Amino acid sequence: MNLAKVVGTVVATRKEQSMEGLKFLVLQNVDLDGNPRDGFVVAADAVGAGVDEIVLYATGSSARQTVMTDKRPCDAVVMAIVDNWETGGDFMYKKGVND
Amino acid sequence: MNLAKVVGTVVATRKEQSMEGLKFLVLQNVDLDGNPRDGFVVAADAVGAGVDEIVLYATGSSARQTVMTDKRPCDAVVMAIVDNWETGGDFMYKKGVND
Amino acid sequence: MNLAKVVGTVVATRKEQSMEGLKFLVLQNVDLDGNPRDGFVVAADAVGAGVDEIVLYATGSSARQTVMTDKRPCDAVVMAIVDNWETGGDFMYKKGVND
Amino acid sequence: MNLAKVVGTVVATRKEQSMEGLKFLVLQNVDLDGNPRDGFVVAADAVGAGVDEIVLYATGSSARQTVMTDKRPCDAVVMAIVDNWETGGDFMYKKGVND
C-alpha cells in the first residue's frame, strides 16, 4: 500500500455502468515526512475519506477486494484513513497535528 | 486509475481473435493541470471516448472487468470520460472549457 | 498495451514444462514517432509476429488470456501486429512505409 | 520479491472492515549492500516481523496468498524475515551482524 493525501475529486458522468456510485478521489503521494512526492493517482473511495486526509491505498487486483469495487474496472482504492505513523521511534505524522 | 487525453488510434488487423471489435486508443498521460506528462499507453475503449477527450483508464486485471474486455489479453481500458476535476477547491479542468 | 518493435528472439531449452512450444520475442519499446525508447521486454508470441514488425503487447495476468499462454508463467504477450497509428489526424506510422 | 528494512508502523482505525487485525509496516527498500534505496511501501505483516529486521515482501495479487491477507484489499505483504544473502560468494548481509 502507499501513503497519499486526498487533494481533490474527479467527476465523470459517462462511465462503465458498474462504476456508478463510486467516488473518485485524486491522491497525491506523500513521503515519510508527509510531504508531497512525485506522482498522483485517481482512486475509488471505500472508506469515506475526505479532502486533506492522509490515506492508504491499494492498487491492482487488490483494489477490487472491497464490497464497493468488487468486479469493477477499478485499479486503485482507498482502504484506510491514517491516524499516524512512526519511524525510528518518532511519530512522523499524527492526524490533526501535522495536517 | 490515471488521467489521460485521447490523442489517437491504433489499427491492427492481425491480432488475437478475442480482440476483434475492440477499438484501440492512444492515451497521453496528463498532470493535474491537464498538461501532458511522461508516458503514453494504448487502451481499449469501453465507453465510446473520442479524440481530445480527457478520460480515466484502469490497468492490469482490472482492465478486463468490462463486458468488452472480459477474458481478453487487454491490460488497459478507458472506463470513464472526465467532466471535471478539482483540487484545493478550484476546478483544474472542465470539459469544454479547458480543452 | 504498449507499442514495441520486435528486435530479436530468445532461445531457452531448460524451462518450465508448460512453456514448451512458446516463441520468445525481444521487444524494444517505441515512442509515438516509432523511435526506440527506454526499456525492452521479452514476450511470448500469440500472433506470429516477425522481426522488425511493430506490435502491441499486453502484460501481467492479461498476458495469459490467449490460448497459447493460458495458465503459464508468462507475463507479457504479443497480441496484435500494428498496421498503423495516427495522432492529431496524421499517420505517425504505417506498416511497410515507416519500417 | 524485494528486500526491505522494517522502519516503522502505520496506525489506521478507520479502514475497510476486512483489514481489521492486520499490522501495517513501513518498509524501506534496501540495495544488495543493505543500504537504503529509493522508495518505500506499506505492507501487511504475515510473519511477525519487527522494526529493524530485513525482510522479503511480495506485491500485487501474490500479497493476498497468505491466510492473513486472503481476499483483502492488500497489495503488499511481508512473507519472510531474511537471515542472510550472498552474492559473488560473499555474505552481503547476516542478521545480527550487519544490523
Add this chain to the structure above:
Amino acid sequence: MNLAKVVGTVVATRKEQSMEGLKFLVLQNVDLDGNPRDGFVVAADAVGAGVDEIVLYATGSSARQTVMTDKRPCDAVVMAIVDNWETGGDFMYKKGVND
C-alpha cells in the same frame, strides 16, 4: 518476462509456511548486451538455475503459474534458463561463450 543474471541467494528461515522448500535467487537485470542494468529482484527458482546463469523471470500473478509457486505469496519466478538471444541477426549472448 525480463532477462537477468543469477548473482546470489537469500536465506530466510522464518517465512510464510507455504514458502517452505522454495529457493530464493537474487537476480540482477541485464540489458541486451548482457551487461548489468538498474534494478534487482528476488525470485523463486522453478527450473534449477545456478549462480552466473542468465535466466528469464516472470512477475506478478504469472509468477504463481508453476507447480512450485502455485497459491504462494511469490511475485517473481525464474521460469527459463537462457541459451542465447539474437538481435539484428547477431547473437548478443551465447551460454558458455559470453559468461
